Amino acid sequence: MLDHTKKGLAEEILFVAIITLAFMLIAIYNDMQCCPERVGTDWIMTPVIVFLAFFIVRTVRASIVFRNYKFLYLISTVVILSVGLAIATIVQNPSKETIVFASIFIALWIPYFIVITRPQMFRIYSMNIPPDRYIVLGIIIPRRQKLTLVIPDNLIKYLETGNKDYLPENVKDKIE
Structure with a gap:
């Protein structure tokens, strides 16, 4: 779920849509209960809700893709x-x-709060990945992959293991 594939990207978009819809329905219901004359004006806050939902889901997905709870x-x-x-x-x-x-x-x-205080309990956050691997990964992957977080399996394996055999051929010789 929310992994480094196109399916993970689709799940991210779906979660943002569901969260936005849920908050908009709550806002509309709240307006109908307290002040019926304001019903229909909630579209103004939709961009803020979409931005917050996108930010939260994107941050959670980045922490899962890069195996680092500190993104949270x-x-x-x-x-x-x-x-x-x-x-x-x-x-x-x-x-x-x-x-x-x-x-x-x-x-x-x-x-x-459980993930932040006890990351060792979760298998995905249990490994310590050195910062230099993140730097190498940031240099290797193109902008499109950085935006979508759809990263090839071999680069994720490099991130987890540090084995340079998983890197592309044109990059191996440049990295010491």
């Missing part, structure tokens, strides 16, 4: 803000619906 530190601010907003929502409007929605939202971030 990039979304720490988003996590702290969203948990704070959920708690503030519960405090301001302590109805059953609000408590359920906010609790579910907070519970979604529990796996994030």
Whole structure:
């Protein structure tokens, strides 16, 4: 899931679409409940939701592709803000619906905290990859592959093992 293939790219796009749709439906439902005259104005915040969903899913996918949990530190601010907003929502409007929605939202971030605090528990994050392999990989792969994170298996094997036999022939002699 969310690996370095075209299927992983398709899953990333699908997750972004589902997250955006879910948040838009919640916003529309919320507007219908509190202020019906505002229904239909939520399209204004759609680009922000799409950007945040894309940023979160892309960061998680990059951490999976490159086998490094430290990519997840990039979304720490988003996590702290969203948990704070959920708690503030519960405090301001302590109805059953609000408590359920906010609790579910907070519970979604529990796996994030587990991965950040205990990365050794997960097989994909258990190996320590030296930074020089990331530098070599960044030099080798073209811009299109950097954008899509669709990386050939041999380069992922090089990242995991450090064996230069997995590198392309024209690059092997340039790297010491």
